[in-house]
Amino acid sequence: MAMTIHVDIASAEEEIHSGPATVVYAPAEMGEIGIYPRHAPLLSRLKPGEVRVQTQSGEELFFFVSGGLLEVQPHVVTVLADTAIRAADLDEAAAQEAQKQAEQQMRDRKSDIDYAKAKAEMVQAAAQLRAIQKLRKRGRG
């Protein structure tokens, strides 16, 4: 009887798979890795790709993950899958969007008392955006 390792694959919105396996292949950041039972503890980022799980009966299960994290312990593999493709740029775009919406809301305000605050708010938001852009440049350079 081959040794098995327990595999859990879950995304933030649902549990995708849970069960024993003999080998697990995952698309780690540095290249695909195969994990056998009693692997050393490992924490890695995943690239978008396929997680393959070989069950005891020799059957191979495929799961597509759009990135995420992989945690390995000697007898447990946990795949924390992202629900969508994630990239720093996309995240930043989403952040800018959320900020813009908040700014918009602040601008629409009628009340006089809040006006000064809203202005300060916009100045701050603008400063924040500048900071993000600066950080991004630094990250590239």
Next chain:
Amino acid sequence: MAGAKEIRTKIKSIQNTQKITKAMEMVAASKMRRAQERMQAARPYAQKMRNVVAHLARAHPEYRHPFVVERGAKRVGLVIVSTDRGLCGGLNVNLFRAVLSTMEEWHDKGAEIALATIGSKALGFFKRLGGNIISEASQLGDAPAVTDLIGAIKVMLGAYEQGKLDRLFLIHNDFVNTMVQRPEILQLLPVPPSEEQELRHHWDYLYEPDAKDVLDVLFTRYIESLVYQGVVENLACEQAARMVAMKAASDNAGNLIDELQLAYNKARQAAITQEISEIVGGAAAV
């Protein structure tokens, strides 16, 4: 007889209202079931995340991520999870009261407060109040996705990384059961040390590509999963609260109709009696 007619119209109008509240009650009941399922579905991920983070808290001494380092609390961020729609009883009001008392507390300690609102109710309320809202997400619908929240969370995490926030809290309604929802305040950042006493291993992970990158992603996902959990839970609370509120409204409408029906019967009876006595009086006069 004029009284009777007026009462009839009133009864009709209340019956119409009752139909609507009854329908809303039933819709909320079925949506609540689905929201609860979603809440359950999100648990395994959150649980596993917690395990990994709990392991990390012990396993890794040489690199401390900024998200776990305590610093003074001069600027505080609050992520407020509310509903998008009203007609859900005191759910939002109770939550906002909790938020306000928290805000006051921090204000008294001399801290600046920045808000991220999720749901249009919180946005509207804190906008009116003049809160410093730096990001928002609303109109999430009945099936919120993590992707809808990324932007709002990222703004707060970015602010934390840049030192514009020293502490970040999540405030949402906790689903105790159908009848009881309680506002809950959770510290997101710095990640509080876990109390789970499951100290079996003493080891460190291998990190790929390196500790900083992996931990960055890990903590971001961790926070996102907590917020998502809060949003989903709040949604279940919303539907439960709406169901209860609509049930109460339907019951009230029923009581009102009963009372009006009684008044109507009396008025009608009085009118008939009066008519008969008039006829009899008329006949006697002839």
